[in-house]
Amino acid sequence: MHWYEAAKFVPHQPQLRDALLFSPTLKEARNFARGRQDAWRADWLCTRHSVLVAGLGMLALQRPEMDLRRCPLAHVKTGLAGMQLPPGVLDRCAERFELWRRAPRVSVFGAGQAPCPVVGARLAKLVAPLPAWTLVTTCNGRAPWRVHDWARARYIPVQYLGTCLQRTGRKLVTAVIAASDHVVVFEQRKHRHLDFVLHTAKSLKRKISLELYEPDALAGAQLSIA
Structure with a gap:
């Protein structure tokens, strides 16, 4: 109430x-x-x-x-x-x-390094068909906070894992993936920084969306998702 x-x-x-x-x-x-x-x-x-x-x-x-x-x-x-x-x-x-x-739980990796216009456009396309969904995320300094704040502003429920001081190591990453149904990965072309995320999601048979991008000067712009 x-x-x-x-x-x-x-x-x-x-x-x-x-x-x-x-x-x-x-x-x-x-x-x-x-x-x-x-x-x-x-x-x-x-x-x-x-x-x-x-x-x-x-x-x-x-x-x-x-x-x-x-x-x-x-x-x-x-x-x-x-x-x-x-x-x-x-x-x-x-x-x-x-x-x-009954809606999917979605986790997002690499959004903090990807250009905001790329994250906004591609996430908007991914969630548009969903009648409802949940964001699964850590709550420490490595969390995708721009995505988190956008979700909260639009009343998307958020499931937090770990603590604000916990390091984002493989154990925590695996826990986030295990709690998700759909894993969205933003990776720069020709880079393989998030291979562990992709391999873990595949081994746990989670739905994966790999979003490749080119580096962009607009990376610090404000996230805007329609």
Whole structure:
């Protein structure tokens, strides 16, 4: 409930978002948001389904003992009853959550070194056919943070592996690949820096997309994916 109500103020009212997140009860969180409806994001009616499904997805990833990935949708809807959502909205969110539960988990390697226009264009093409998906990534300095931030801004659930101080060695890379269904690799032409990723993904029988690119002066540009 806090996640859902706070998203009404993202990204233009971060101070209201943060204040709502510290509301001590669900009733106060709901009343806080209702009293400031003029500050809601303009596209809320179109965005609210993605917000709730992303919240459920993150909860399923971070609290596996709740078994949200496998339990009947009726149980999920019962658990959300306290949010007092319109029945049509709740039904639509449940349908989209089921799509997410069956959607692929995607990991991305080499995006930090590839030119941003290349990453943006090719990732957009790869995910366009997917009704839903999950980004699988490390959370240390070697993570593809531009891809991560783009995914979070669009309410794509993210599964984090390892710790912020853990080195991205072969063990962690293998764990990320093992948690993925689809591995996307950006590699510079005539280079073989990511051979271990490719060999591991192949040995684990994961779907692989190898995206070769030429070095580009625009490598530091901002990532933009439609």
